[in-house]
Amino acid sequence: MARTELDHVTKVYAESAGSDVVAVDDVSIDVADGEFLVLVGPSGCGKSTTLRMVAGLETVTEGEIRLDGRVINDVPAKDRDIAMVFQSYALYPHMTVRENMSFGLEESTDMPDDEIRERVERTAETMDIGDLLDRTPGELSGGQQQRVALGRAIVRDPAVFLLDEPLSNLDAKLRGEMRTELQRLQDELDVTTIYVTHDQTEAMTMGDRIAILDGGRLQQVGTPLECYHEPRNLFVAGFVGEPPMNFFEVNLTDGALVGANFEYPLSEATLADVRGHDELVLGIRPEDVELVVGDESRSSGGAETGHDFRTTVDVVEPLGNENQVHLRFVRGDGADEQGGRGGATAEGERTEANAEELVATVSGMRQVEPRQDVVARIPEDAIQLFDRETGEALHNRELESAEVAEPNP
Amino acid sequence: MSEGSNTPGPVDPGARVGEGSDESRESDPSAFTTSSALRRVALYGTVLALVAFYLTPIETGLVTAIKTSEAVRTTLPFLPPGPDGFTVEKWVYAFDALSHGMVNSMLFTIPSTILCAVFGSMAAYGLTLVDWRGQIAVLALFIAGIFIPYQAVIIPLSEFWSIWMNLDERLAFLWALPLLEPHHATILELIVTHTGYGIPICTILFRAQYKTMSWEMIEAARLDGASLWRGYRRIVLPLSVPMFAVVFIFQFTQVWNEFLFSLTIIRSVGDPAASVTLILSGLGEALEGVDFPLRMAGAFIAALPTLVVYVLFADQFAEGVRV
Numbered sequence: 231m232a233r234t235e236l237d238h239v240t241k242v243y244a245e246s247a248g249s250d251v252v253a254v255d256d257v258s259i260d261v262a263d264g265e266f267l268v269l270v271g272p273s274g275c276g277k278s279t280t281l282r283m284v285a286g287l288e289t290v291t292e293g294e295i296r297l298d299g300r301v302i303n304d305v306p307a308k309d310r311d312i313a314m315v316f317q318s319y320a321l322y323p324h325m326t327v328r329e330n331m332s333f334g335l336e337e338s339t340d341m342p343d344d345e346i347r348e349r350v351e352r353t354a355e356t357m358d359i360g361d362l363l364d365r366t367p368g369e370l371s372g373g374q375q376q377r378v379a380l381g382r383a384i385v386r387d388p389a390v391f392l393l394d395e396p397l398s399n400l401d402a403k404l405r406g407e408m409r410t411e412l413q414r415l416q417d418e419l420d421v422t423t424i425y426v427t428h429d430q431t432e433a434m435t436m437g438d439r440i441a442i443l444d445g446g447r448l449q450q451v452g453t454p455l456e457c458y459h460e461p462r463n464l465f466v467a468g469f470v471g472e473p474p475m476n477f478f479e480v481n482l483t484d485g486a487l488v489g490a491n492f493e494y495p496l497s498e499a500t501l502a503d504v505r506g507h508d509e510l511v512l513g514i515r516p517e518d519v520e521l522v523v524g525d526e527s528r529s530s531g532g533a534e535t536g537h538d539f540r541t542t543v544d545v546v547e548p549l550g551n552e553n554q555v556h557l558r559f560v561r562g563d564g565a566d567e568q569g570g571r572g573g574a575t576a577e578g579e580r581t582e583a584n585a586e587e588l589v590a591t592v593s594g595m596r597q598v599e600p601r602q603d604v605v606a607r608i609p610e611d612a613i614q615l616f617d618r619e620t621g622e623a624l625h626n627r628e629l630e631s632a633e634v635a636e637p638n639p
Numbered sequence: 640m641s642e643g644s645n646t647p648g649p650v651d652p653g654a655r656v657g658e659g660s661d662e663s664r665e666s667d668p669s670a671f672t673t674s675s676a677l678r679r680v681a682l683y684g685t686v687l688a689l690v691a692f693y694l695t696p697i698e699t700g701l702v703t704a705i706k707t708s709e710a711v712r713t714t715l716p717f718l719p720p721g722p723d724g725f726t727v728e729k730w731v732y733a734f735d736a737l738s739h740g741m742v743n744s745m746l747f748t749i750p751s752t753i754l755c756a757v758f759g760s761m762a763a764y765g766l767t768l769v770d771w772r773g774q775i776a777v778l779a780l781f782i783a784g785i786f787i788p789y790q791a792v793i794i795p796l797s798e799f800w801s802i803w804m805n806l807d808e809r810l811a812f813l814w815a816l817p818l819l820e821p822h823h824a825t826i827l828e829l830i831v832t833h834t835g836y837g838i839p840i841c842t843i844l845f846r847a848q849y850k851t852m853s854w855e856m857i858e859a860a861r862l863d864g865a866s867l868w869r870g871y872r873r874i875v876l877p878l879s880v881p882m883f884a885v886v887f888i889f890q891f892t893q894v895w896n897e898f899l900f901s902l903t904i905i906r907s908v909g910d911p912a913a914s915v916t917l918i919l920s921g922l923g924e925a926l927e928g929v930d931f932p933l934r935m936a937g938a939f940i941a942a943l944p945t946l947v948v949y950v951l952f953a954d955q956f957a958e959g960v961r962v
Contacts, residue, residue, distance in 0.1 A: 285858075285862060286861075286862075287858050287861070287862075306861075307858070307861045307862050308861050308862070308863075308864045308865060308866060309864075310862075312862060313862065313863075314858075314859070314862050316855040316858070316859060317855075318853060318855050320853055320855035320856040320858070320859040321856070321859075322856060322859075322860070322874055323856075323878070324877045324878055333860070333863050333865070333873070334862075334863035334864060337860075337863050337864035337865045337866075337869055337873075338863065338864025339864075382863075386863070
């Protein structure tokens, strides 16, 4: 168990052509003792390189990696007391499961043979692979190999546990099970764990905290809910969450956001946040979009604020528990923008002008048919605003509503 | 095949009008069978001819080796001798003449084969599964080593051993020991020479296999605390057993059959260190003519160990070649 710190870590690959490739750019993360940190990002974002630097499989170009305060930049991989689970499992094919699991203890400790044997058997029982000990990896299924790979890392009782996309070769059902099991194991063992994945669902469900990387740069470190509700920038907002957040390019004119298909008036409080920025991106999570039918919209206050928009249902994706509804804005005929705003821009254009669509998630019990006309309400307390140039978040959804979403009051 | 089935049978066009489909269905298979039978005959004929072509020299060698000198003169080379022309005397003689050469050849072939395989495997490990600067340049040297022609080195080589190294004098203190003789110095020279010459090709063979090994597995071993050497010893070496079989067979055959180094380093057939190929070159040569049965018998005896090695490692060899 150990605290792991990455302090302004940079990795540059010198290409033979003379051009350097910066794989990891000035990343600082402090992983507390016993914490489960998930490094997540799209492929090629530098997450695996970061993990490999912690493992000692890659050199660090700049910055420091510390384990319990000790700088380990120059400590060879074999002396770091770190165990790693690889995406391909990397089991030793000529050894039995028992030998695979004993190997690390034999090589890195002076432990007597009986003790190694006992420990391997105990770990194998915990991992539910006790009856596989005398088989070779070639005789095991993918899921069993995965367990052996985990067992091999756990049995060594390392200071830090590194996992490089360990679940990506499993089928969806097994992946779900292993996700839960890994969390349980990590909780029991209480070992500092760094977990790399490209799958934001894994990141959200497993991590104590998640660190989001893009293009070698750290975008945000925080708890899953922080990253979900208070994304620091456009990238994080778009990366975290499934289905992803809806984005619309808008310009701030006259106290309202003017997009290709709609106008969205802002309250004074929100305006204060975005002051000085004109070119914005409006973000709204699909589950925050409300669908209101017919007259309901007029009575419930959406009309006055101008946050109701006429849309046509394009596609409905039923998932059982929820429906993902793809909507298209309807324009013209004075049917939209109850507040009467934007009349000048609306005139001349006719219906469904733009490919921009809005995805809303509604309850699975609710009947929504394609081509049905519905009114989509975008509540102002749930919107996120970003600067279009820098991607920086200017206005996050209001905290009260975020807190409501969290289980604890 | 498609050609055969498409060719219409000898059917009257008039008849086809009424029952065309039935007719063609019946006539086509028969045309097909005839032509395929012909094809088959041609195929077997060709195969048999090729078998005869390739086996005749060996067969000729075998029957010649069991003929008396008289029978060689009176019968055709590839025909077996009559009952009075049969003898195993040549085999016995050839074996007597070659036996100490066989022992000498074994003495340098086996160690140099093993050394080539072991060093080749280690070099390949260092050049493939360990990451360090400049390994491509070193690899280039190894590859260049494969292409150095024997003829180019025989003079420097014999100078090197006879003038610079002079092993039998320097190691003189050893010859008093039991089982060691002064001519073992020459054997030692051959071991070193063959090992040096064989390492590059063995390295490349091993490298081909190591390149297919999972890099993550090697890294896993390093993270498990294995040093460079332990990683080789416990992970890479056990996984390269099939390739060792390939290299053993290949290298054993190369070294055993090699003649030029024997000629330049041992020099004379009469030397106590004479190798089997060296003795074989002079076997059956005499002023009154060449003793063909003796030469043939000697050739078969000399070839026997390579066959034995192949049989011993055949299973592993098949697996190694697949890698």
